Amino acid sequence: MNLLLIRLIIFAVLFFAGLKLYSMYREWKLNRDNLVEGDSQPADSKMVLCSWCKVHVPEPDALREKGEWFCCSAHRDKYLEEKKDD
Structure with missing residues (x-):
């Protein structure tokens, strides 16, 4: 019974850590995409x-x-x- 509880806690911690990493990745990707889109200056702008x-x-x-x-x-x-x- 104790082993099952430990496994459940480990699984929950890993699950929430994965969710946190995924949300951090999505935020990073959105920021990067916004920077690329926000760079509306033409490359040959004087x-x-x-x-x-x-x-x-x-x-x-x-x-x-x-x-x-x-x-x-x-x-x-x-x-x-x-x-x-x-």
């Missing part, structure tokens, strides 16, 4: 340099003002303010 912070940004995401490229409107405004003061 990168431009933000004139304020010097960070490279994909051209479709960048802002252009007076021949200069910017990563966001805040950096564009700061750059133009600084340029106006000069």
